[in-house]
Amino acid sequence: MKFTYFKFENFKGIESQRLDLSKNSDSKVFTLVGLNESGKTTVLEAINYFAYKPETLNALELDNYEVGDIHNLIPINKRDNFNGRILIEAGIELENDDIEEIKNAFKENSIALKEYSNFISYTQCYHFENSEYKKDKTQYQWNYKFKGIVGRERKIRSLTNKEALLANTIIKKRLPSILYFPNFLFEFPERIYLEETYEEAKHKFYQTIIQDVLDSLSNDTNINDHLIKRIESEDEKDKRNLNSLIGKMQKQLTEVIFKKWNQIFNKEISKTEIILFTGKDSNGCYLEFNIKDDVDTYRIIERSLGFRWFFVYILLTQFRSYRKQNKNAFFLFDEPASNLHPSAQIELLKSFEKLPKVIYTTHSHYLINPKWLENTFVIKNEAIDYDDEVKYNSKNTNIKISRYRDFAVMYPNQSNYFQPILEVLDYRPTNLELVPEVIITEGKTDFYTFNYIQGIIQNSSNPLKFIPGTSSSNLETLISLYLGWGRKFLVLLDSDKEGLKQKKRYEEVFGETISDLVLTYKNIDPTWDNFETEDLFSDNDKIVIQTKNYPADNSFQKKIFNRSLQELYMKNEIVLLEQNTIDNVNKVLETLRDKLK
Known part of the structure; x- marks a missing residue:
């Protein structure tokens, strides 16, 4: 049994949102990113407020674990006179062994279950009038359709609510435990x-x-x-x-x-x-x-505090898989290991894969795994002007949940919301990486393009080495280093107006000695006028690469295309490219290889 989605209405700053966990049924780890005060913690709190949990962590007395007063859930801008409901709904997928146990329970009560759905939902509603909670109007409802033959009846019919109550007991018993850790700062008992x-x-x-x-x-x-x-x-x-x-x-x-x-x-x-x-x-x-x-x-x-944090984390998570009953826990971590050094965060991230299911929030790019981007969500609070955080308007508080890829397509210029992802995808050259016989390029797009095709598509045993600069006009330091070391190098620039301008400038700065070392795409093929690295790809391949990771938009966007290419490279994922694209890239690689000789 597993959760497939959570839906929230009027839960603190969440007006109406759905967190869909079903896109990849085998997914185990889900990441929430966003700026400060965006609402990441609120999402975890809303999941933790799910009513039926086979076990809780109340006993650990964690700070900020429980919402003591339900009135604190009312959206801030509605506290003066809230007349509505707070809703939490969970989608649940039943697996074969769940269905078998339900069938057996019905059979013992003379009901033969004949038709059923593996997907059910559970809804909890809390009603308010004049901002006062009306406990007598609280609703808890299981939503599923079971049909069967009851007793000596001959026809299949829908089961009544009373008859279906047998299923409730089994479902509640087998539901994954929701274990929310706002922190790990609690005292381990002496005895x-x-x-x-x-x-x-x-x-x-x-x-x-x-x-x-x-x-x-x-x-x-x-x-x-x-x-x-x-x-x-x-x-x-x-x-x-x-x-x-x-x-x-x-x-x-x-x-x-x-x-x-x-x-x-x-x-x-x-x-x-x-x-x-x-x-x-x-x-x-x-x-x-x-x-x-x-x-x-x-x-x-x-x-030490660090050791106690680590000890309790391992004790509560790594031995969980041995539990004979109800081991299918759903772990919620809020900013885990934010106080650990980078290598420790990376290793901690790996340990998540061994847990049954994890949702965690983070600001750290060390806690981002490119392979999990399909399950990464951007949390945005539309009440906050992040350019001027003084302008917080509680009347407009509205926490939005978007899949990372959808958000990146819709708001390509709001990358500050998912900066940790960009940082883990980004490439930062260091002096240790300056190796002999390199191609210096304008930026990381060129680096990823040639490394992706050489390393992933062609699986080359002797690839050319590329070093990305920060722009076509900012390559002097790299050129100076290689000239000083007397090592072979080439510079590859776009053949647009800016590329041609910078080629001429580098020749003026460093002299005619580098004239043959600075190439534009037009030097490789005279027909490649006003040509950029993206133009090596056919129009069809551009869309194929872009929609591989960002299917929401099938019109070419340079920024989204380049981001998708980065992800394909990081995940070692192969995309079949047209021969024209391969021929174009090979023409560039062969020319560069000949020039280096």
Whole structure:
């Protein structure tokens, strides 16, 4: 079972929006980007307000986790006299095993399920009058159509609401848990008490985590029989068995947690391990987590804030996949790991792929994966003038959710909304990349074009090396470096008015010695007058490349075409090009190769 969409109405600043998660059914990770105060956190809060959750994180007492007063959800500009509803709707896809369990439940109640849909929805409505919540008018509604044969009836008919209630119980039980982490800044308990009768919610929550660790051992152990009873026992055999199990748990925790630590922080930690202490006090049997280095043993709460954040993240996420029931969690992370260094953020991003489902917000380009751009959304608050943030107009508060590619097509000049994406796609040359025999180009478009065709389309074993400049008029530094080093290079410019002007200027600045080293497309083919790199592609190929990633617009836009080409290169994705395009590119590459010789 999985969520396919969420729809929101009048939830804080969201007037009416839908977050569609179904475009790629295999997608596991969804990214929300946007400027400050754009509403990214509000989207996560709205999802977290979904009524039916098999489990919650209330016990962790996370800051900003819950909305304590439903009146705080009223849009700011409507608080004076709100007469309407706040709505949250979720689309849910039932999988084959869900349907089978529903069928069996109906069968036990003499109902043969004959017709059904795998797609259902659940809607929750909260009504207000004069800005006061009317609890008696609250509506919770499952929307699905089940038909079957009831009892001794002969005809297939729609099931009544009462008859269909059997399905509700099963659906609610099998729904993915929504686990919202506005942060990971909470205290890990010094001792975790293990008895089910222990009433404190935090310990009941951590009992499920300890069971996850036991399940990861694949030895069919549980808390009651293999921890509690052995802790209480005075039998030496039970003590040995307890020590054996604790030893396996310690080893598993140490391997998983510190292996991830080494990957994320690029620090090899040795002679450090997780140590578990067991015992019984007036509250009952407990398990205590400790860290032992070469000499000393520390409690978790005595370690640094960064380590505690990391420890809890791994404990709550990486062992989740071993859960025998309801392991299909939906994780919501708000600005995760924003305080970690870049390489740690990159490794953390990789760990998301191992989780059942993730939606996260970010401002960091280190937390953007180009392969996930299909599932990236831009969040925009139309109330804010980001050129003058003083002009915040609450009356116009309206949070919009757009797919990144659609937003980029509609607002190609508002790239500040998705700047982290552009930064991860962007190419920034460094001196370490200045290698012999290079082609210096006007900018990154040329770099991506030739590298994409050489590396991805043609899979060349000996590609030409390209270095992008920042514009046709700003290549002096690169030219000077190569002249000073005495290394072979060429400069490739467009044959438009600006390109011809800059070729002449470079010849004047550096002398006739570089006259043959600065080429325009017209030097390669005399018919290529007023020619740019995009013109190497046939008109059809331009549209094919552009619509591969931005299908919303099938009229050529240079900026969108170049952005799509960047993404294809970053994702190693092949597009079939017409022979005319390949011939044009090869003509350029052959000319450049001959010139370098």
